[in-house]
């Protein structure tokens with residue numbers, strides 16, 4: 016499983032995790048949540064309506080159909096109902112609402128002693144009608160993300176330093192929102 020091996024390579028023990036924030040419903044981002052919940056009693060956090068789709072295992076809204084895998088429904092123990100610092104003493108983690116790709120997409124900004132990291136997952140990824148994507152929300156989320164100045168910006172594909180992030184955001188702005196009507200693209 017990708018999540019287990021990624022955690023291992025980062026030196027993170029899954030049983031040490033208290034809360035896992037699911038950025039949005041799609042299986043590449045939410046599929047490991049059930050393993051964390053069932054095997055390591057991790058509280059899953061997500062924002063509506065994506066949280067509901069994850070709980071229900073909605074095959075279309077989780078993009079399980081598209082990726083050709085079964086949905087993995089999992090209880091969401093923490094609804095992210097507002098932006099800001101994560102409740103429960105996780106002062107270093109700030110939740111940002113970045114809808115557009117899906118209506119419940121969230122990004123998180125993490126402050127460590129070494130660096131500030133903004134993780135946006137698929138927030139700037141493609142749009143699909145089946146996911147209830149919104150072009151207007153996507154543009155607003157791009158502006159919100161661009162207003163930050165983290166040391167590193169991470170998408171679901173890669174992490175970039177500040178200079179590369181600025182170039183990436185500029186390029187994303189120039190390209191504009193991308194409606195995917197034909198099927199799977201490489202990003203998102």
Ligand SMILES: [Zn+2]
Pocket residue numbers: 039041116137140203
């Ligand atoms: Zn996605």
